[in-house]
Amino acid sequence: MYTWLLSRFSISATGAKRSVIRELLKLTQQSGIISFAGGLPSPETFPTQQIADLAREVILKEGKWALQYGPTEGFPALKDTLVEMLSQDGIQTTPRNILITNASQQGLDLVSRVFLNRRNRVIVGRPSYVGALGAFKNSGATFKGVDVDEEGMVVEQVEQALDAMRIHGDLPKFIYVVPDFQNPAGVTMSLERRKKLLQLAREYKVLIVEDTPYRALRYVGKSIPSFYELDQDQGYVISLHTFSKTLFPGLRLGWMLASPELIDKFVMTKQAMDLCTPSLTQAIALAYCKKGLMDDHIRENVVLYSEKREVMLNALSEFMPEHPDIHWTQPEGGLFLWIYLPETIDAEDLFHDALDEKVAYVIGSCFFVDGGGHHNMRVNFSYPSTDEIVEGVRRLAKVIEKRL
Amino acid sequence: MYTWLLSRFSISATGAKRSVIRELLKLTQQSGIISFAGGLPSPETFPTQQIADLAREVILKEGKWALQYGPTEGFPALKDTLVEMLSQDGIQTTPRNILITNASQQGLDLVSRVFLNRRNRVIVGRPSYVGALGAFKNSGATFKGVDVDEEGMVVEQVEQALDAMRIHGDLPKFIYVVPDFQNPAGVTMSLERRKKLLQLAREYKVLIVEDTPYRALRYVGKSIPSFYELDQDQGYVISLHTFSKTLFPGLRLGWMLASPELIDKFVMTKQAMDLCTPSLTQAIALAYCKKGLMDDHIRENVVLYSEKREVMLNALSEFMPEHPDIHWTQPEGGLFLWIYLPETIDAEDLFHDALDEKVAYVIGSCFFVDGGGHHNMRVNFSYPSTDEIVEGVRRLAKVIEKRL
Numbered sequence: 001m002y003t004w005l006l007s008r009f010s011i012s013a014t015g016a017k018r019s020v021i022r023e024l025l026k027l028t029q030q031s032g033i034i035s036f037a038g039g040l041p042s043p044e045t046f047p048t049q050q051i052a053d054l055a056r057e058v059i060l061k062e063g064k065w066a067l068q069y070g071p072t073e074g075f076p077a078l079k080d081t082l083v084e085m086l087s088q089d090g091i092q093t094t095p096r097n098i099l100i101t102n103a104s105q106q107g108l109d110l111v112s113r114v115f116l117n118r119r120n121r122v123i124v125g126r127p128s129y130v131g132a133l134g135a136f137k138n139s140g141a142t143f144k145g146v147d148v149d150e151e152g153m154v155v156e157q158v159e160q161a162l163d164a165m166r167i168h169g170d171l172p173k174f175i176y177v178v179p180d181f182q183n184p185a186g187v188t189m190s191l192e193r194r195k196k197l198l199q200l201a202r203e204y205k206v207l208i209v210e211d212t213p214y215r216a217l218r219y220v221g222k223s224i225p226s227f228y229e230l231d232q233d234q235g236y237v238i239s240l241h242t243f244s245k246t247l248f249p250g251l252r253l254g255w256m257l258a259s260p261e262l263i264d265k266f267v268m269t270k271q272a273m274d275l276c277t278p279s280l281t282q283a284i285a286l287a288y289c290k291k292g293l294m295d296d297h298i299r300e301n302v303v304l305y306s307e308k309r310e311v312m313l314n315a316l317s318e319f320m321p322e323h324p325d326i327h328w329t330q331p332e333g334g335l336f337l338w339i340y341l342p343e344t345i346d347a348e349d350l351f352h353d354a355l356d357e358k359v360a361y362v363i364g365s366c367f368f369v370d371g372g373g374h375h376n377m378r379v380n381f382s383y384p385s386t387d388e389i390v391e392g393v394r395r396l397a398k399v400i401e402k403r404l
Numbered sequence: 405m406y407t408w409l410l411s412r413f414s415i416s417a418t419g420a421k422r423s424v425i426r427e428l429l430k431l432t433q434q435s436g437i438i439s440f441a442g443g444l445p446s447p448e449t450f451p452t453q454q455i456a457d458l459a460r461e462v463i464l465k466e467g468k469w470a471l472q473y474g475p476t477e478g479f480p481a482l483k484d485t486l487v488e489m490l491s492q493d494g495i496q497t498t499p500r501n502i503l504i505t506n507a508s509q510q511g512l513d514l515v516s517r518v519f520l521n522r523r524n525r526v527i528v529g530r531p532s533y534v535g536a537l538g539a540f541k542n543s544g545a546t547f548k549g550v551d552v553d554e555e556g557m558v559v560e561q562v563e564q565a566l567d568a569m570r571i572h573g574d575l576p577k578f579i580y581v582v583p584d585f586q587n588p589a590g591v592t593m594s595l596e597r598r599k600k601l602l603q604l605a606r607e608y609k610v611l612i613v614e615d616t617p618y619r620a621l622r623y624v625g626k627s628i629p630s631f632y633e634l635d636q637d638q639g640y641v642i643s644l645h646t647f648s649k650t651l652f653p654g655l656r657l658g659w660m661l662a663s664p665e666l667i668d669k670f671v672m673t674k675q676a677m678d679l680c681t682p683s684l685t686q687a688i689a690l691a692y693c694k695k696g697l698m699d700d701h702i703r704e705n706v707v708l709y710s711e712k713r714e715v716m717l718n719a720l721s722e723f724m725p726e727h728p729d730i731h732w733t734q735p736e737g738g739l740f741l742w743i744y745l746p747e748t749i750d751a752e753d754l755f756h757d758a759l760d761e762k763v764a765y766v767i768g769s770c771f772f773v774d775g776g777g778h779h780n781m782r783v784n785f786s787y788p789s790t791d792e793i794v795e796g797v798r799r800l801a802k803v804i805e806k807r808l
Contacts, residue, residue: 002639002665004609008577009669010543013518016672022476046471052463059456067450067654072426102506102678109677113542114417134676138517139414173412205408235406250471250683261406265413268420272538273513273677274506279654281682 011118012138020366021130024351028360034392036379037360039183039335042308045301046248050293051284058283066283072271073263074100074255075279078286082255085289089215090229096260099267100277103254104213107240108135109273110256110266111174111209116141121172123161123206125153127338127367127376129183132176132211143369144172150329152189153177155196162204174207174238179227181214181334184367184378188332191224198227201236211240214334216298219306221332228257235259243285245335246298251281305335305382308389312337312381315393321401335382338364341375345403348374353402359395415522416542424770425534428755432764438796440783441764443587443739446712449705450652454697455688462687470687476675477667478504478659479683482690486659489693493619494633500664503671504681507658508617511644512539513677514660514670515578515613520545525576527565527610529557531742531771531780533587536580536615547773548576554733556593557581559600566608578611578642583631585618585738588771588782592736595628602631605640614643618738620650620702623710625736632661639663647689649739650702655685709739709786712793716741716785719794723801725808739786742768745779749807752778757806763799 021037028035058066065075073079079095086093101107108131116122118140124133126145133143144165146157158175165171175197179189189197201208210227228239235258242254256266270276288294309331316328316339325342339361341347347363354360364376379396381389425441432439462470469479477483483499490497505511512535520526522544528537530549537547548569550561562579569575579601583593593601605612614631632643639662646658660670674680692698713735720732720743729746743765745751751767758764768780783800785793 005611005639005665008519008611010517010519010521010524013669013673016669018672019675022675040473043468043472046467048463048467048471051471052460052467055463056456056460059452059459063450063452063456064447065654067452067455067652068447069444069648069653102682105679106677113414115412115414117414120414131676131679138673138676207409207412235409244473248471249473250469250687252678252680252682261409265417265420268422269417269542271423271426272535272542273510274656275509275535276656278506278656278682278685280688281684283654284684 012140019130019134021362024362027355033355033358033360034384034388034395035360036381036384036392037362038383039380040383041245041249041335042304042382045304047293047297051248051288054287054291055284058287059280062283066279068279070276070279070282072267072276074098074277075282075286078282081286081289085294090225091257093257097257097263099256099263099270100282101254101256101270102274102277103244103249103252104211104240104242105131105135107254107256108132108211109138110269111238112136112139112141113269114265115173115207121165121170123158123172123175124369125177125182126370126372127184127364128176128369129178129211130366133369136176145368145370148182148185148187150187152179152182152187152193153197155193155200158197159200162200162206166204171204172206174209175201176209176211177227178211179224180212181217181331183214183334184336184362184364185338186329186331186334186336188224194224194227194230198230198236202234208237209240210237213242213245216246217302217305217335218333219302219309233259238262246294246301247285247288251285253277253281253285308381308386311386311389312379312393315390319394319397321397321404323404326400336378336380339377339379341377341400342404343375345400346374347377350399350403353399354396357395357399359392359399361396416544423534423538425766428764428766431759437759437762437764438788438792438799439764440785440788440796441766442787443784444787445649445653446708446786449708451697451701455652455692458691458695459688462691466687470683472683474680474683474686476671476680478502478681479686479690482686485690485693489698494629495661497661501661501667503660503667503674504686505658505660505674506678506681507648507653507656508615508644508646509535509539511658511660512536512615513542514673515642516540516543516545517673518669519577519611525569525574527562527576527579528773529581529586530774530776531588531768532580532773533582533615534770537773540580549772549774552586552589552591554591556583556586556591556597557601559597559604562601563604566604566610570608575608576610578613579605580613580615581631582615583628584616585621585735587618587738588740588766588768589742590733590735590738590740592628598628598631598634602634602640606638612641614641616643617646617649621706621709621739622737623706623713637663642666650698650705651689651692655689657681657685657689712785712790715790715793716783716797719797723798725801725805727808730804740782740784743781743783745781745804746808747779749804750778751781754803754807757803758800761799761803763796763803765800
C-alpha cells in the first residue's frame with residue numbers, strides 16, 4: 001500500500017478487518033473436509049426448474065419493467081404480495097410499511113446508517129449474528145452484550161443494561177435480536193421474554209431491530225408471534241426479512257417492515273446506496289409468489305431440514321463423549337446448533353485438530369462482541385448431506401474426546 | 405413521527421432529504437407529458453429474447469452456484485471476462501483489481517464509506533451527477549465545486565482549489581469526475597485536461613474517482629483514454645463501471661477498478677453492506693458476455709441513440725428561439741444534453757410552464773453543490789421516441805419563447 005494512501009481512509013475503513021469466519025471458511029474448502037462451518041441453504045432445496053421457466057417467462061412478458069430501473073421502495077406488486085403473505089404470519093401491514101432490500105444484510109446496513117453515529121450504543125446478544133455486528137461496526141457502533149440462554153436473550157440483563165445506560169445518558173439506539181432459531185445459538189426467544197423486551201423498549205423508548213431469516217423454517221413446536229406483530233404498529237419494531245433461506249440466496253432479496261415514517265428515511269438512504277433493488281430479481285420472486293409456489297416450497301424445505309436436524313441431534317447423542325460440560329442446543333428450526341465444550345477445551349485450538357480430522361465448524365468467539373464463546377462451536381446442518389452429518393459428527397466427537 | 409424517535413436518527417439520516425429530481429419525476433409521470441427529465445435507457449435496446457433464453461439456460465445449467473451465495477468480490481469467471489472486455493478499451497488489468505458491485509451507484513457508496521469522514525472535502529464539477537453527490541453526502545462530505553465547460557472540468561480551478569486546501573491542511577479525499585459525456589452537461593473532458601488532472605492528483609496525492617457509465621456510448625469523435633488507463637497502475641485512480649446503460653439497468657450490475665489494496669478495503673466494507681452481489685444477475689451477465697453478444701449490442705445502442713441525439717440537436721436548431729444567451733452542448737455520446745438560458749429565465753419557474761405545455765426536463769440547480777444552474781436544464785434523448793423528441797423540443801421552445 002502506498003504510504004500516502006493510508007491517511008486517506010475513513011475511520012471505519014481504517015478499522016475494518018477481514019471477517020474471521022470468511023478466512024476460516026477458506027480453510028474449510030479443502031477437499032475431503034466435511035464442513036459444518038458455512039451457513040448455506042442446501043442447493044437441493046433450490047426450485048431450479050421452476051425458477052428457470054419463470055425467469056424466462058417474466059423477462060419475455062414483463063421485460064419492459066423487469067429490465068428497467070425501478071422505484072427505490074421496491075415494486076408495488078411485490079409489496080402487495082408480501083402484505084398478503086405476512087398476514088398468514090399474523091402480521092397486518094400495508095405496502096407503505098415495506099421497503100424491498102438486497103436481502104436482509106442490506107436491511108442491517110440501512111438500520112446502521114439511519115440510526116448510528118460513531119460510538120452510539122447497541123444492545124446485542126452474546127452470541128450474535130456476526131453480519132449484524134459487522135454492519136453496525138461500519139457506522140462505529142459500540143456494543144453492550146447480554147447473555148443468550150435456551151430462551152433467547154436474557155431480558156433481565158437488558159433491563160439492567162438500559163438502567164445503567166440511562167443513568168449515564170447513553171441509551172442505546174436499538175436492541176438487535178434474532179428471536180427465532182438464532183444464528184449462531186439456534187435458540188428461540190420465549191413469548192414471555194418477547195413481551196417483556198417490547199415493554200422495556202417502550203418504557204425506555206428504544207427501538208427493537210428484529211431479524212427473521214429463519215422464521216419460516218420451524219421443525220418442531222409452535223410459532224411464537226414476531227415482535228412486529230406484538231408491537232401492533234406502535235412504531236417500536238423494525239423487522240428484517242429475506243427470501244435467502246426460503247427461496248434461494250442468489251436472489252439477494254429481502255424486505256424491511258417499519259412505520260411509514262421510518263421507511264421514508266430508509267428509502268432516502270438506500271437511494272444514495274444503490275438507487276434500487278434489481279427489478280429482475282423482484283420480478284422473479286413476484287412471479288414465484290404469485291403462482292402460489294411459496295407455501296409448498298417452504299414445506300418441502302422444512303421436511304428436508306427437519307430430517308437433517310434430527311440426524312445431527314441423534315449423531316451428537318450417539319458419538320459425543322459423555323461429560324457434564326458437553327451439551328448442545330435443541331433448535332426448533334433454522335440452520336444451526338450450538339455446542340458447549342468444557343472450559344479446558346478452547347474451540348479455536350480445537351479447530352486445527354478438527355481440520356486434520358477433516359471436519360470444520362465456526363469457533364464461538366466470532367459471535368461475541370466482548371470476549372466469550374471460547375468453549376463454543378456453531379455447527380450447521382442445512383448444507384451437508386445426512387451421511388456427511390453422521391460422519392462429520394463422528395469425527396468431531398473423536399477430536400473432542402482426544403482433548404478431554 | 406413519534407417525537408422520541410426524532411432524536412434517535414444518525415446525523416446523516418437527520419439531514420437526509422428526498423431527492424428533488426425524484427419528486428420532479430413524479431410530476432412528469434402525468435399522461436400526455438413528453439419527459440426529457442428521466443435518465444432511463446430506452447427499453448427498445450433491451451435484448452429481451454436473448455436475456456430470457458439465457459436466464460433460463462444458466463439457471464438450469466449453473467443453478468447450483470447461480471442461485472447460491474457467492475464471494476463478496478464477485479464471481480471469478482465474470483471478473484475474467486471483464487478483464488478481457490476492458491482490454492478492448494485500452495485497460496490492462498487483472499481480476500484482483502476488480503470488485504463486482506450492485507451497479508455503479510454502489511461503487512459511489514463504497515468510495516464514500518471507505519474514504520469519507522464527516523466534513524471531509526471532495527472536489528466535484530459544477531454541475532455533477534446528483535447520485536454521486538447524494539452518496540458522498542451520506543458520509544457527511546462537504547464539497548468544493550469547480551466549473552465544467554465544453555472540455556469538461558476546468559483543471560486550472562482544480563489546481564487553485566488544491567492549493568488553497570493544502571494551505572488550510574484540508575486536502576480533499578478525492579476528485580470526482582465523469583470524463584465521458586458527463587451527466588448532466590453531456591461534455592467530454594479533453595485528453596490534455598485528463599493528463600493535467602492526473603498530474604495534479606499525483607502532485608497533491610489525491611485520488612481521482614472516475615465514473616464511466618456512458619463511456620461505451622460514443623456517437624461521434626474518437627474515444628479518449630480513461631483515467632484508469634492513463635494512470636498505468638500507479639494507484640491514483642478508482643474507476644466505476646456499469647452494465648446499466650449498455651445491457652440493461654434492471655440487473656443493477658457494475659464493477660469497480662482499483663489497486664488490489666483498495667479493492668481489499670472495498671470488499672471488507674461491501675461484505676457488511678450486502679454480503680455479495682446477486683449470483684443470479686452475475687450469471688446472466690456472464691452468459692451474455694461469454695456468448696460474444698455485447699459488442700454487437702453496444703453497436704446497436706449506439707446506432708439508436710446516435711439518431712435520437714441527431715434528431716434532438718436538429719429540433720433544437722429548428723425550434724429554439726434565436727437569442728445570444730440560448731445555446732446547448734453538443735454531446736459526443738451518452739444520454740443527455742445541457743441547455744443554457746438567459747439570466748432572465750429561471751429554469752425552476754419555467755418548469756411549471758413546461759408542465760402546462762406537457763413537456764418536462766430537470767432543472768439545472770439540482771446538479772450544483774453551491775448554487776448555480778438556475779438558468780440551465782438537463783434534457784435526456786435516450787428514452788423518448790424520435791417523434792416525441794421533435795414535439796417535446798417544439799413545446800419547450802414555445803415555453804421559453806413566451807418568457808423572453
